[in-house]
Structures are given as C-alpha cells and as structure tokens.
Amino acid sequence: EPEVTQTPSHQVTQMGQEVILRCVPISNHLYFYWYRQILGQKVEFLVSFYNNEISEKSEIFDDQFSVERPDGSNFTLKIRSTKLEDSAMYFCASSPLAGGTYEQYFGPGTRLTVT
C-alpha cells in the first residue's frame, strides 16, 4: 500500500539553525500539507500546498517557515532560524485530487528538538 514517508525521523538542532524536513507524498496525490504537534497537544495545521503554490497557511507559518516541492516527488518544510518553541512533531500529509473522502494520508512524522 502506498504511504507517505518522512525523513529524518528525529532531528536535533541548536536554536538559530536552519532545518529542512523532508517528505515524499503518495505519488498520485496533488494536495500536500504540513501539520505540527507540540508534545501532549493537538495537531495544528501549518500550510497547504497545491499546484506548486501555497493555498493556505496558518498564523504559525510565519516568515521563518517555507515550503517547496523541488522535484516531482519531494515536499520540504524549511525553518530558517529555529526557536525553542519550534520543538514538536511535524507531520506531512497528502491527499488525492478526487475521491469520496478526500482522506489525508499522514506520514510517520519528524520529531524536531531544538536545544
């Protein structure tokens, strides 16, 4: 069964450093998302991406964040200058253009720890 993959599974970085989180969505999906989950809290929407551009972003997704689909398979989230409060699990998700449920398939997540 096709699945969303994310790398790395765990990233430790120092405050102020740049990080890039990588995702490979399911190959025939056209909508891509990033969510984050601070430890013990609910999952929060960051950004959605369709047709090579951002379609919506949340208040969390400020100028420190950017997303890119550099080729036909990868979807990346970059944090330019990490802060302690960026420590969280980051989930990538994708969904197909059409389909009854428009279900979003989540990747296993990248746990980001900022020290």
Add this chain to the structure above:
Amino acid sequence: AQKITQTQPGMFVQEKEAVTLDCTYDTSDPSYGLFWYKQPSSGEMIFLIYQGSYDQQNATEGRYSLNFQKARKSANLVISASQLGDSAMYFCAMREGLSGGSNYKLTFGKGTLLTVNP
C-alpha cells in the same frame, strides 16, 4: 470558539467491551467532513473513519462506527469489542468547504487517550 471539542481527556474500557469517544464540532459551512485518527504511542497518525456532512448513513469500518448526529453537531466514535492494541490517543478532525477550493485543511480536537484494560 473551538471548532472541534473532545470533552474526554481520558477513557478506560475493559477488553472486549465497546466504548464511545465523544466529539462535537462547530461550523456554519453546509459541506464538511469529519474524521477520526488514532495515534499510538509510536506517534504516527492512522486514519480510522470518515463521515461526510451529506452522508445519509452512519459510517462504519470494521470495529469502528461513527454515530453522526447532525442536528446536535456530534460525531462520536464507537469502538466495538475493544482490544489491547486499541490503547492510543484518538483525535477527531473536521474539514470544511468540500464544495470547492484547494484547501481541505484539517482542524483537530485535543484528543482522548483511550486505555484498554485486560
């Protein structure tokens, strides 16, 4: 106002019994979808079940069923014949605006931690 409310921070159930996890939602959009995801301690998000706002029947997927009461804006998850492996965090989520647009973001509740006792 919270769009998704899960009032049960934690629930306990005996193995083989049924359990209901509550979820209420708030939206003015006539087109929306409701989802339940399971998050085990390993952290991944596993899709369980979906209910569309226009679906006439309650959704079912194996041991999972969704008790959809549109007028009350509730979408409770029922797990029948609980198993030890069902112990996990369960999140209710909503997607608004199925009628068009390229958004489809999910809004999640705070979750319910289910513990299945042997």
